[in-house]
Amino acid sequence: MNxxxxxxISSGPRPVAPFSHAVEAGGFVFITGQMPTDPAAPEAPLPEGIEAQTRRVIDNLKVVLGGVGLSLGDVTMARIYLTHFERDYAALNxxxxxxxxxxxLPARTTVGVTALxxxxxxxxDLVARRG
Known part of the structure; x- marks a missing residue:
């Protein structure tokens, strides 16, 4: 049985690739990595700077979490990907x-990547838990 x-999530950010916004399994909810795009204007330029982009990403994650009846308080794990790790890590922290x-605070891993x-x-991206 599956x-x-x-x-x-109908009000969620437009996917930038083929994926579900979230998948639930055994009481855990896995939230796909979100980008700093504006759900109301997906073609609009991205916010400038790591702080503004992080806030937009968190806002998008809140939309997805809310769409499945959860909040940031239900998050158990976060994975953060930064394209300019050395420059942006302290500001993110x-x-x-x-x-x-x-x-x-949820458990967290932050990694530097070459591009997003x-x-x-x-x-x-997030892992949350019901209950």
């Missing part, structure tokens, strides 16, 4: 705690 549930309740879709500086 207990996977595949979600496409300074901003990151502001998205979560104090003392309740749509020319983004940052992409973030």
């Amino acid at each position: 207990d996977l549930i595949h979600h496409m 300074a901003l990151w705690p502001s998205f979560f309740e104090p003392g309740k 879709a749509v020319g983004a500086l940052v992409e973030i």
Whole structure:
């Protein structure tokens, strides 16, 4: 029996590749990496700078999480991809705690990559848990 549930969130960001916004399995929800695109204007230029792009990515992740009845408080793990790791890592770290309740940060891995879709500086994917 297949207990996977595949979600496409109608108000979510337009996918930049073929994927589901989220897939549920065994109480966990795996959120596809989101880009700093504007769901209301997918062709609009990306925000400038790591802080603005990170905020947009988090906003997009909130839309997907909300679409499956979850929030950032349900996130257990985050993976962050940066195209300019050495330049942007400290700024990301300074901003990151502001998205979560104090003392309740998810586990996290951050890696430097050579490029991301749509020319983004940052992409973030999440694992969340129901209950």
